[in-house]
Amino acid sequence: MRILHTSDWHLGQYFITKSRAAEHQAFISWLLCQVSEQEIDALIIAGDLFDTGAPPSYARELYNRFVVDLNRLGCQLVVLAGNHDSVATLGESRELLACLNTQVIPKVSDDPGSQLLVLKDARGEPGAILCAVPYIRPRDVMKSRAGESGDEKQQALGEAIAEHYQRLYQLAQELRESYDASLPIIATGHLTAMGVSCSESVRDIYVGTLEAFPASLFPAFDYIALGHIHRPQRVGKTEHIRYSGSPIPLSFDELGSQKQLLVVEFTGGKLSSVEPLNIPCFQPxxxxxxxxxxxxxxxxxxxxxxxxxxxxxxxxxxxxxxxxxxxxxxxxxxxxxxxxxxxxxxxxxxxxxxxxxxxxxxELKPHEVFEKRLALESFETEDELRRRERLCHTFSQILNQLESREERA
The missing domain is CATH 3.30.160.720 (Double Stranded RNA Binding Domain)
Structure with missing residues (x-):
């Protein structure tokens, strides 16, 4: 079983004043070739597929075309939401993309079992069980309690996240027992694990008030595919807990690290190798x-x-x-x-x-100025959250119209 681990594509990003559309298109074309050459069975995008909750139309088109092209190669795709992604935007095409061998997990489900996916090998046989965990928002796993201090909230949130992973791991073990095969159990996550190195383009948006999740609280998964950190790296000194990093530099301070994907191979139900696949530079x-x-x-x-x-x-x-x-x-x-x-x-x-x-x-992108202004407001109720989504959508439309006028000029 061969899996390709990637994350943090940030489709639709404007880098200071420059569009990354050409770079992302070049990366996707290169990636499709690698999937074929490396004989990849499943590809995991561990969060932040898009750069904003209301991505421009060309970014959505890149994504949709990629899903179609990857399906033609017979490769399964799993897309997890990150903190930049909109639950509504990713979820709107979920059922349609399921017909193209693509599973989209836009949010933590009330039914943990729905976050268990079976990844199949080249023969169409079960090859691994995936505990598909997207970016976790505090309200997904816990209820706030009055009178708690900041430290108590942070501790409670860490415990709730650990409990969510443990529940999924137990369900995965039960599912594995129903198969007459020794299947590896894989997990995903979009968070900051303790002890990693960040870059300027990684915003200080963690899981609620939790700045870093201790890797020791993960259950005994065979591999954990993480996203959110843009530099590829191991967590601690572990071999099986990895960040793939972003495929293109999202800030100038990322130029010192080689961009890569991770080819993860399992043999006999166990992790046998994790090999980096270096990504070419598409923009000097x-x-x-x-x-x-x-x-x-x-x-x-x-x-x-x-x-x-x-x-x-x-x-x-x-x-x-x-x-x-x-x-x-x-x-x-x-x-x-x-x-x-x-x-x-x-x-x-x-x-x-x-x-x-x-x-x-x-040095700021237009959507970053907009998000900084939104951060000054409070959106708590369902009506307020819908209002926030309408504001984001309207702003994105206006921005796209202005950019189109500039291109025509």
Whole structure:
């Protein structure tokens, strides 16, 4: 049984001012080739398929076309919701996609048994049991109690999540006993496990007030496919608890790690190997730091002969204030196939180099500004949640119309 573990696609993302549509299309085309070459039986997307709850139409089209193409390869697809995904958006096509060998889990179910899936091997025989756990919201697994302190709420939430996984594991064991085969039991999750390394593009949205879930509270699954963290990594020193990471860099600080998928193989009902599959770079990006003189030297040394423009993040170090910094940097790249997406200053205080990370509008995406404003409001009741969804949908429509006008212009 061979499974491909991936997560955090963030279809529809706008990176500062740039669409990632071409990169995502290139990644999906490459991925389909890998599924065929690697003889993958099932593919798991462990959350954050989309970048927003109301993704643009082209992002939905990419997703739908991918489902159809993957089905033609005879590969089963399991899509789990992440904290960026809308339950309604993922759930609306759930029954239709089930006809294309695709199982979508948009939220935690009141019936835990509905989160148990049987993954089949190339012969069509049961090859593994999957405890399909999407992003868990506090209300999915617990009820709030008046008078609890912050620490008590955090502890109660951690215990509730652990109990949910334990209940699923027990049901999976019972299901395995009904088969005349030794099947591995796999789990998914979209959360921050204790001890992982994050990146700038991972928002501080965990599970309610729970900042990190202790990996020791997971039951004895044979493999745990996690999402939410964009750098591929093991959890602790375990071999079987993994983050696949995002397929493309979602922030400049992710450039230091190789993007990858994980090919997970089971033999005789046991985990036999976890092999990284390195993803090619579909859009050249680079970070440059230093004084103005050093930056000019680095820019001169850059190879800009590629077909695609090189996206740059430039950080100017030094105490000198330059009112014409933007013009100077722009002059350095004039006529070259380079684009500056981010220009920052780093200043020294008291002899220690401290980077200022002030957020400016040019570094924010329109939907991020919108979400920051929404965060100031309270949406608790069903009517309020529906109102929030209508606001998100309307904003997405307006944004798509503006982007279409810009493209035509």
């Amino acid at each position: 990006m680079q970070v440059i730091r230093g004084s103005l003189a050093k930056i000019e030297h680095q820019l001169e040394a850059l190879d800009d002969s590629a077909e695609l423009a090189l996206w740059l993040s430039i950080e100017v170090q030094g105490q000198e204030y330059l009112h014409d910094l933007q013009q100077r940097i722009s002059a350095m790249i004039h006529g070259r196939n380079l684009e500056i997406l981010q220009l920052r200053r780093a200043r020294e205080r008291s002899g220690l180099a401290l980077q200022q990370t002030k957020e400016v509008l040019t």
